[in-house]
Amino acid sequence: MKPEIIEKLVRNSVKEITPYRSARDEFEDFEAQMIFLDANENPFNSGANRYPDPLQRKLKRALANVKQVKSEQILLGNGSDEVLDLIFRTFCEPGEEEALILPPTYGMYRVLAKLNNINVKEVPLDENFEIDIDLVFKAINSKIKIIFICSPNNPSGNIIPIDKIKQLLDGFNGVVVVDEAYIDFSEEKSALSILNQYPQLLVCQTFSKAYGLAGIRLGMCFANPSIINYFNKIKPPYNVNSLTQRKALEKLEDSGEINYQVNKLIAERKKLNQELKQFDFITKIYPSDANFLLVVVDDAIKRYNQFLKAGIVLRDRSSLKGCENTLRITIGTPEENVNFIKVCKSIDL
Numbered sequence: 272m273k274p275e276i277i278e279k280l281v282r283n284s285v286k287e288i289t290p291y292r293s294a295r296d297e298f299e300d301f302e303a304q305m306i307f308l309d310a311n312e313n314p315f316n317s318g319a320n321r322y323p324d325p326l327q328r329k330l331k332r333a334l335a336n337v338k339q340v341k342s343e344q345i346l347l348g349n350g351s352d353e354v355l356d357l358i359f360r361t362f363c364e365p366g367e368e369e370a371l372i373l374p375p376t377y378g379m380y381r382v383l384a385k386l387n388n389i390n391v392k393e394v395p396l397d398e399n400f401e402i403d404i405d406l407v408f409k410a411i412n413s414k415i416k417i418i419f420i421c422s423p424n425n426p427s428g429n430i431i432p433i434d435k436i437k438q439l440l441d442g443f444n445g446v447v448v449v450d451e452a453y454i455d456f457s458e459e460k461s462a463l464s465i466l467n468q469y470p471q472l473l474v475c476q477t478f479s480k481a482y483g484l485a486g487i488r489l490g491m492c493f494a495n496p497s498i499i500n501y502f503n504k505i506k507p508p509y510n511v512n513s514l515t516q517r518k519a520l521e522k523l524e525d526s527g528e529i530n531y532q533v534n535k536l537i538a539e540r541k542k543l544n545q546e547l548k549q550f551d552f553i554t555k556i557y558p559s560d561a562n563f564l565l566v567v568v569d570d571a572i573k574r575y576n577q578f579l580k581a582g583i584v585l586r587d588r589s590s591l592k593g594c595e596n597t598l599r600i601t602i603g604t605p606e607e608n609v610n611f612i613k614v615c616k617s618i619d620l
């Protein structure tokens with residue numbers, strides 16, 4: 272697919288918008304040693320008295336280096352929620368155009384679509400939580416502008432093979448979003464490896480999981496620079512605050528710690544997976560490429576409450592179609608996991 276396709280996919284109203292120009296757009300080099308009397312800020316230093324860089328240039332340079340992309344291919348947002356919301360608003364005409372999701376999957380796609388008055392078409396994953404490509408192609412019609420793929424998928428934990436994603440990209444005329452919130456916990460390749468081949472591919476990641484910074488609310492989207500330009504045009508000017516930008520930069524400079532923790536969590540996941548097999552109340556453990564395990568139990572409500580009583584909070588995913596009697600278990604610290612196994616032993620009667 273040619274890059275020109277992007278112009279056809281973006282909503283007209285988005286193309287026509289003249290963006291708000293902030294003081295920091297007029298004079299960009301705000302790290303320069305100047306007297307800044309342009310933005311009505313309080314001049315006394317508090318560590319956060321200045322408006323943040325609207326385009327987060329310093330952070331993006333560091334991130335570009337880590338992810339092996341160009342700065343112009345990055346959008347940052349106030350959590351993935353804002354990033355996903357911008358994607359809907361850029362490509363889907365409310366009340367007319369639609370998005371396709373593959374349940375059971377992350378709940379925010381549906382919520383954000385509905386909020387934007389965008390109809391959602393569902394093509395369920397199969398019993399192993401894999402994509403049935405033929406079903407997807409059968410469901411596609413001219414109204415569908417976006418397909419959301421969550422890989423590794425939440426709540427099931429499995430990764431969607433890159434070949435399947437390519438098949439979708441090759442056979443669909445709209446935008447394909449691959450949500451890789453958990454990709455750092457997988458040994459498989461990120462869809463970033465094919466980003467430059469597909470102008471209609473968007474890859475979302477987050478600082479909330481492997482990077483250990485859920486509290487700073489920082490989501491990323493990697494895409495063709497012309498798509499990123501449209502996002503920059505319509506996003507709230509100061510959507511990523513200066514404390515968040517600073518904290519994220521610090522984290523990127525300490526890749527040793529990230530790698531250490533990720534490797535530890537992967538090892539703990541494998542260990543936990545092995546140990547959980549001994550319990551009769553757990554009837555199935557799904558393979559996981561993420562920092563959690565989805566398990567089938569004999570009675571999800573009963574087991575959930577038993578864990579709660581013992582001081583452990585799990586996520587009951589039973590209400591999702593295809594996830595009957597399932598609990599989702601986040602991988603904790605080694606100590607927390609030992610405690611979790613102890614409780615498993617005590618309730619496995």
Ligand SMILES: *Cc1c(COP(=O)(O)O)cnc(C)c1O
Pocket residue numbers: 349350351352377421425450452476477478479480485488489490
């Ligand atoms: C946790 C998670 C995110 C991250 O959301 P943030 O808003 O960045 O914290 C995104 N997608 C999926 C599938 C997730 O599970």
